Amino acid sequence: MHPNDPLYRVLYIDLTKKIYWIEDRRELFENYLGGAGVAINLLKEECPRGADPLRPENPIVFAVGPFTGLYPIASKTVAMFKSPLTGNLGESHAGGRSAIAIRMAGYGAIVIKGASKHPVYVAVHGDKVFFRDARALWGIKSSITVARIIREKEPGAGQRAIMRIGRAGENLVKYACVVTETYRHFGRLGLGAVFGSKKLKAFVVSGKRSLPVLDKRRYREIYKELFDTMVKSPLMKKYHDLGTAANVIPLNKIGALPTKNLKESKFENADKISGEYLAEKYLGRRLACAHCPVACIHLAALREPYETEPYFYKTTFISYDYELIYSLGSMLGIRNAEDMLKVLDEVEVLGLDGISSGVVLAWATEAYEKGIINENDTLGLRFKWGDYETYIKALRYIVEQPNEFYKALANGVDYAASKYGGEKFALAFGKNEMPGYHTGYLGYFGFLVGSRHSHLDMGGYSIDQKALGKEYNLDELVVKALREEEWRQILSSLVVCFFARGIYKPEIVAKALEPLGWNLTPEDLGKIGAKIHRLKYEFKFREGFDLDSLRLPHRIFETPTPHGYLDEYKFKEMIEKFKLLIQKQI
């Protein structure tokens, strides 16, 4: 690492005492690069064993990496905290301008501790931290309005990130998200509720600076090589043209698109909510995270007439991607794009995680169908596949929590099912609502044992798809999946967006680190990745994660995957194999 690179500076903010300080944590960055690697260390230091996720003792850690601000697509911020949804390791990544802003403010990581008594928002402008009164912002209906107000008040236009929560976070919905730059999210595992529990309405970061490199000529050359590969790569073109929504049709075709709470794996209306259809009829704008040439963020422009006045329209921009189309589209049986976009918009306004919200509503619909819950529970709502208006009302109830039923829904599908029944079709893994890939063994295996129960942990969904029509040796694939997750620890420590994983291969990463003053071989990187993974698992075990008591929702065995019906016994074998590997690691 270059001796003058400000990456080693960690900003600590104490919300209880309203004080802040900066520490030199060079050794952490030298050993763990940044991002996930540094964040798990800081989390372990700051989060006491058995901490209550919604009490002041739960810290929030943000971390960026050595490539941020120096190479393209190192554009993610890693957030770590104890998750209120799972009661275990919480890790969520978001792009937008967040990573660049933290780096340009002069930090490699930020730790937020304690809790305020009254609502505040915190603004970090370079070396200065301001605690601002947010009482007037608390309770504002839309998370988008909150950002508009802050945008007017704070300096640093074009160089700042405005992270904020909606009412879901204020009301401690366990899967509330944090929104940044309106269309990017720390979506999963409830960071929004942790913000809410600290009475932290928003977190603004801005700054402007130069970052030194050791070998300027090499740096410029390698940058150009990377950049050219990125803009020419067909994969990047796919993400730019249609975005991740391009996956709807292919997944539907192979029968891997969870539909109507996974009663089916093909959706008859998939065409009408597909990436192609949305791009043709609704695409209004494409956006990029800061320092990413790909621009995969797709905004639909939805034009709606006002009922009271003729020829008077409002146009709303709504971001969409594959995960949301799955969870708030096919999972709910929503038959056309316009209805789906309206649900997506409500989720954004309230500040909920889109995936969890959809899975929770899908469970509620089936529970209602089966008579497990009735209109007394739902306050008169009649859940029905495709009925987007009911779903929008239900989302508002989840945030307001007017009765026991909606309180239960606000705790996640695992909790709701434990109270009302219907566990067999409550689609959560490790208490986290499932992502949209009914692809086969490896996908589900990843949700189950991936350190954050996300499809992105080991990319199992992609291993499944690649194995179609080939030999499907689960024993070998378990090893492969674990190695993949270990390598992804390096990517998320460099905070490289996973879409660029095909470009940032071990050799390229080592080469790109060199002119910045790092001396690491691909093998070194591999070891660091495994070490970070081990640290995460140690934290998980410390907080009660147990590989022997994992729950697999029965529904996944009832609906065929592209690899046929899954066999529960095989999962037991895979977990045994994984246990051996993990024990070796720890």
Added chain:
Amino acid sequence: MLTKKLDIIDADRCVGCLSCVFACARRYGEGGYDRSAIAVRSVAGVEKGFVVIVCRACTDPPCAKVCPTNALVAKKGGGVFLNPNKCIGCGFCRNACPIGAVMWDEAANKPIICVQCGYCVDFCPHDVIGIVERQTEGV
């Protein structure tokens, strides 16, 4: 005379990736964007699109007119040339530019002036900016 200058071809295509901003800073062989002569920011929230702010290479540049030390002088064919040794960092030039294209180097406390080199153009993946030729009068 015929000169080349950086121009905005179509700002509506801008995705706000900042690749151009980082490219300009790399002319100095550094990361970040403290010394970038080009800026991109959202119009009023990203959904409304972006403005790309860059020197227009005026043929009668107001920034040079207000410089008290002649550090900033008009170039033939448009644009300005900065002599940092003469510059006292008063900031008049910055205030004089109606489009805000005189950027500021906080560390050196001096303006950053686009030199119309076109390095940024190669890094805009969406054809927002380009180098165009233009005919200027006289000189």
